[in-house]
Amino acid sequence: MDSKSKLYLSRLLSRVERLETGAALPEIENPQPLGSAFRIGVTGPVGAGKSTLINRLAREFRNLGHTVGIIAVDPSSPFTGGAVLGDRVRMSDLALDEGVFIRSLATRGAFGGLAACAEDAADLVDMFGYNRIIIETVGVGQTEVDIVEACDATMVVLAPESGDDVQAIKAGLMEIADIFAVNKMDIRGADRFLSDLETALAMRDPESRLRAFPVQSNNGTGIRQLTNYLESYFDDARRAGTLTQRRTGQRARRIKRLAKNLLINRLWSRLSVEELTAVVESGLPARDAAAALVEKLVQRG
Numbered sequence: 001m002d003s004k005s006k007l008y009l010s011r012l013l014s015r016v017e018r019l020e021t022g023a024a025l026p027e028i029e030n031p032q033p034l035g036s037a038f039r040i041g042v043t044g045p046v047g048a049g050k051s052t053l054i055n056r057l058a059r060e061f062r063n064l065g066h067t068v069g070i071i072a073v074d075p076s077s078p079f080t081g082g083a084v085l086g087d088r089v090r091m092s093d094l095a096l097d098e099g100v101f102i103r104s105l106a107t108r109g110a111f112g113g114l115a116a117c118a119e120d121a122a123d124l125v126d127m128f129g130y131n132r133i134i135i136e137t138v139g140v141g142q143t144e145v146d147i148v149e150a151c152d153a154t155m156v157v158l159a160p161e162s163g164d165d166v167q168a169i170k171a172g173l174m175e176i177a178d179i180f181a182v183n184k185m186d187i188r189g190a191d192r193f194l195s196d197l198e199t200a201l202a203m204r205d206p207e208s209r210l211r212a213f214p215v216q217s218n219n220g221t222g223i224r225q226l227t228n229y230l231e232s233y234f235d236d237a238r239r240a241g242t243l244t245q246r247r248t249g250q251r252a253r254r255i256k257r258l259a260k261n262l263l264i265n266r267l268w269s270r271l272s273v274e275e276l277t278a279v280v281e282s283g284l285p286a287r288d289a290a291a292a293l294v295e296k297l298v299q300r301g
Contacts, residue, residue: 032127179213
């Protein structure tokens with residue numbers, strides 16, 4: 001993709017970030033069929049080396065002839081609300097590759113490790129023809145697992161300094177993994193960490209096909225094996241029909257979420273400030289006050 005197309009995509013993504021609930025995506029000329037790309041979610045604790053690992057993965061995908069779109073969700077600036085852009089600094093060597101597109105999105109207060117518009121952004125990148133899309137969350141905790149609803153495979157990146165892996169395996173973050181990457185294998189105790197993680201996975205589900213790949217993103221060790229596994233995972237899921245099932249479920253839940261938000265906004269727009277103030281100041285218990293508001297809306301059809 002040339003720089004002119006990249007600029008056009010960047011401008012469209014800026015518009016997407018500003019879209020109101022219920023607004024349609026911008027139209028593009030000659031879009032690729034939506035769903036053509038393999039979407040990989042990358043999440044894990046702060047400091048696990050996610051950005052450096054993604055940098056290496058993107059290179060490997062390019063070596064295989066794929067085009068790569070990277071959506072990096074950054075914390076929001078407290079002053080401008082924009083993304084901090086830390087990932088663009090770490091991936092600067094990819095910036096000149098015409099087959100790689102990198103975009104940072106600000107969380108803008110959204111929870112779950114993703115920006116509110118991340119899925120819409122991935123759709124646009126998909127329609128522009130990038131066939132491998134990597135979505136990186138901010139460094140997240142145990143329950144921030146929205147990434148699983150935005151991708152075809154979720155990779156959890158851990159490092160030996162992540163803490164006790166048996167405790168980590170209980171966390172909500174760990175429940176969503178389709179694959180684990182244990183980064184920084186040059187750190188003392190990394191082999192033991194990897195072994196304990198594999199044991200914990202086997203104890204949790206002896207029939208599980210979950211794999212934990214040892215990698216060193218600083219020098220590329222293990223990245224090719226990880227990339228090849230991701231490619232085979234995608235091919236197997238597509239042939240078995242599980243990819244279609246996963247995407248269908250994700251799409252149904254996403255439409256429901258969007259419809260719910262649209263409905264809520266539309267309902268609230270039917271209440272005047274005076275009506276809302278009157279109910280708030282009525283002295284009713286909060287649940288009764290909420291019921292009174294709903295009754296007003298129902299009466300109006």
